[in-house]
Amino acid sequence: MNYGDYIGNLVKLAVESANGDEPSELRREMFRQHRIAEPDAERLATLLPGLRDAVQAAAQGGPIDPINALLEQHPPLIRVDDHDGEGTPHLHFAPNGEDAVTWLGRSCGAALAHVVCGDPAVTIGRCHAAACGRFYVDDSRNRTRRFCSNTCASRTTVAAYRSRRKAAGESA
Numbered sequence: 001m002n003y004g005d006y007i008g009n010l011v012k013l014a015v016e017s018a019n020g021d022e023p024s025e026l027r028r029e030m031f032r033q034h035r036i037a038e039p040d041a042e043r044l045a046t047l048l049p050g051l052r053d054a055v056q057a058a059a060q061g062g063p064i065d066p067i068n069a070l071l072e073q074h075p076p077l078i079r080v081d082d083h084d085g086e087g088t089p090h091l092h093f094a095p096n097g098e099d100a101v102t103w104l105g106r107s108c109g110a111a112l113a114h115v116v117c118g119d120p121a122v123t124i125g126r127c128h129a130a131a132c133g134r135f136y137v138d139d140s141r142n143r144t145r146r147f148c149s150n151t152c153a154s155r156t157t158v159a160a161y162r163s164r165r166k167a168a169g170e171s172a
């Protein structure tokens with residue numbers, strides 16, 4: 001796993017946690033590879049508001065304070081690991097086998113810090129659909145994605161079509 005992919009995966013974890021999504025296959029796989037047990041729900045709930053603020057800050061390119069607050073609460077510990085096989089070391093921001101909430105705090109804080117600084121080029125967006133506000137990692141080629149899901153995209157298209165028809169109807 002290269003540096004960009006590793007940070008990209010951590011950013012996806014940060015985003016799904018901030019959204020309050022059901023644990024994804026990616027999260028299960030990241031937890032398994034790094035020997036992280038499922039987090040205690042109550043402790044996880046204490047991490048989420050700060051994590052959400054940090055994700056929002058990374059999505060908007062600032063302010064940086066929420067990211068620094070997360071880093072201060074869960075200071076990253078840099079490690080190198082080759083669990084993908086000998087000779088394939090990659091960077092870790094937290095020790096394997098750690099408590100899940102601490103691991104998430106350290107790892108997501110470090111990854112979001114990289115994102116807000118523009119390195120590597122991982123883009124976080126916030127859904128443009130009315131009353132959604134979910135975050136997503138934009139890995140479209142030109143970083144032009146505007147919605148968290150196809151559902152929100154088509155919901156918005158239908159709403160725009162209806163309001164155009166309504167406007168046309170009313171002016172006729």
Ligand SMILES: [Zn+2]
Pocket residue numbers: 033034081083090092
């Ligand atoms: Zn790893």
Ligand SMILES: [Zn+2]
Pocket residue numbers: 127128129132133134147148149152
């Ligand atoms: Zn959405």
